[in-house]
Amino acid sequence: MRFLIVDEMHPSILPLLADLGIEADYQPNIDYRQAKALISAYEGLIIRSKFFVDAGFLEASTRLRLIARAGSGLDNIDLVAARRRNIQVINAPEGNRDAVAEHVIGMLLALMNKVCQANQEVRQWIWQREANRGEEIRGKTVAIIGYGNTGRALAKKLSGFECRVICYDHKLTAYADKYAMEVSMEEVWDQADIVSIHLPLTPKTRQLITYDYLKRFRKPIYFVNSARGEIVVLKDLLKALQEGIVKGACLDVLECEKFERLQPEQSQTLELLFSMPQVLFTPHVAGWTRESYVRINEALVKKIRSFLQEENE
Numbered sequence: 576m577r578f579l580i581v582d583e584m585h586p587s588i589l590p591l592l593a594d595l596g597i598e599a600d601y602q603p604n605i606d607y608r609q610a611k612a613l614i615s616a617y618e619g620l621i622i623r624s625k626f627f628v629d630a631g632f633l634e635a636s637t638r639l640r641l642i643a644r645a646g647s648g649l650d651n652i653d654l655v656a657a658r659r660r661n662i663q664v665i666n667a668p669e670g671n672r673d674a675v676a677e678h679v680i681g682m683l684l685a686l687m688n689k690v691c692q693a694n695q696e697v698r699q700w701i702w703q704r705e706a707n708r709g710e711e712i713r714g715k716t717v718a719i720i721g722y723g724n725t726g727r728a729l730a731k732k733l734s735g736f737e738c739r740v741i742c743y744d745h746k747l748t749a750y751a752d753k754y755a756m757e758v759s760m761e762e763v764w765d766q767a768d769i770v771s772i773h774l775p776l777t778p779k780t781r782q783l784i785t786y787d788y789l790k791r792f793r794k795p796i797y798f799v800n801s802a803r804g805e806i807v808v809l810k811d812l813l814k815a816l817q818e819g820i821v822k823g824a825c826l827d828v829l830e831c832e833k834f835e836r837l838q839p840e841q842s843q844t845l846e847l848l849f850s851m852p853q854v855l856f857t858p859h860v861a862g863w864t865r866e867s868y869v870r871i872n873e874a875l876v877k878k879i880r881s882f883l884q885e886e887n888e
């Protein structure tokens with residue numbers, strides 16, 4: 576079997592694949608057009624979020640049997656077209672879920688304790704204590720929206736923080752555990768102090784978080800999005816922040832990452848958000864740790880092994 580790897584991966588991927596008898600072409604700098612021209616020679620494709628594997632790409636993938644997503648999100652793969660062509664799609668959410676959970680907690684602690692703002696001030700010889708008084712997670716109700724791999728990892732890690740963790744998931748009972756209490760969205764809106772989004776990007780979740788959604792919270796909330804930027808209508812989040820409906824936000828993802836092809840309205844919204852000390856940003860690195868870099872490969876190769884075994888049965 577031959578695999579094309581089109582995204583940057585930890586070098587451990589090559590010997591792991593070789594152990595399975597897979598010959599891999601590692602081409603991290605290849606673009607969509609170049610990959611599409613080559614893909615007919617490969618049975619497997621390993622990708623992260625680099626480009627959209629659309630129906631046209633799959634049409635050119637005449638030998639393709641497996642798409643392995645090194646990470647969690649499958650929103651950049653046309654899953655319907657893949658199924659139609661009998662191409663199996665796998666991912667490795669076990670590889671980066673703990674990284675995401677730690678990052679979310681790190682951002683929240685930094686935001687609620689004004690760490691970034693205070694750090695900037697001290698470096699400018701400004702010594703303000705009252706303006707930098709923090710708030711504790713202890714005793715707060717943390718709502719996790721989407722209780723899959725990253726949501727559950729977050730709940731588990733929060734169990735040491737003496738907070739109350741509630742969760743909402745449309746397939747909830749499948750994941751019930753001791754770290755979070757299942758609730759309805761009505762209960763989330765009524766009870767949450769902190770809200771963290773852990774949903775995949777799907778037609779149902781795209782632009783789910785609007786001003787109307789945010790306005791339904793009974794108390795001002797801290798809002799965290801480490802899932803996908805497209806789930807949140809950014810100008811609505813801005814309005815909610817301006818009105819104090821949202822007290823602060825941690826954003827690891829944006830709908831316009833790398834700031835490519837920005838519309839004037841998007842730039843304006845971002846400029847205003849950038850001017851707010853109660854908003855923290857990171858450049859889509861929540862799942863991007865030294866450890867997850869390696870662990871994703873191990874999880875993915877384990878699933879590739881199972882795929883090959885099933886094919887041979």
Ligand SMILES: NC(=O)C1=CN([C@@H]2O[C@H](COP(=O)(O)OP(=O)(O)OC[C@H]3O[C@@H](n4cnc5c(N)ncnc54)[C@H](O)[C@@H]3O)[C@@H](O)[C@H]2O)C=CC1
Pocket residue numbers: 646647648649668671672675720721722723724725726743744745746750773774775776777779780801802803827828859860861862863
């Ligand atoms: N910032 C980063 O570095 C990373 C971001 N992600 C993003 O986070 C997303 C979530 O990751 P995982 O927890 O690994 O995914 P997952 O698939 O394990 O969990 C998602 C959960 O959301 C639930 N869900 C789906 N649609 C829903 C809806 N409309 N309403 C309520 N619940 C719904 C599912 O039932 C599932 O339990 C990924 O799809 C990816 O986009 C994931 C890993 C790293």
Ligand SMILES: O=C(O)C(=O)COP(=O)(O)O
Pocket residue numbers: 623624625645646647648649671862
């Ligand atoms: O696993 C995921 O879904 C992620 O968002 C991780 O980031 P990546 O897209 O692999 O750069």
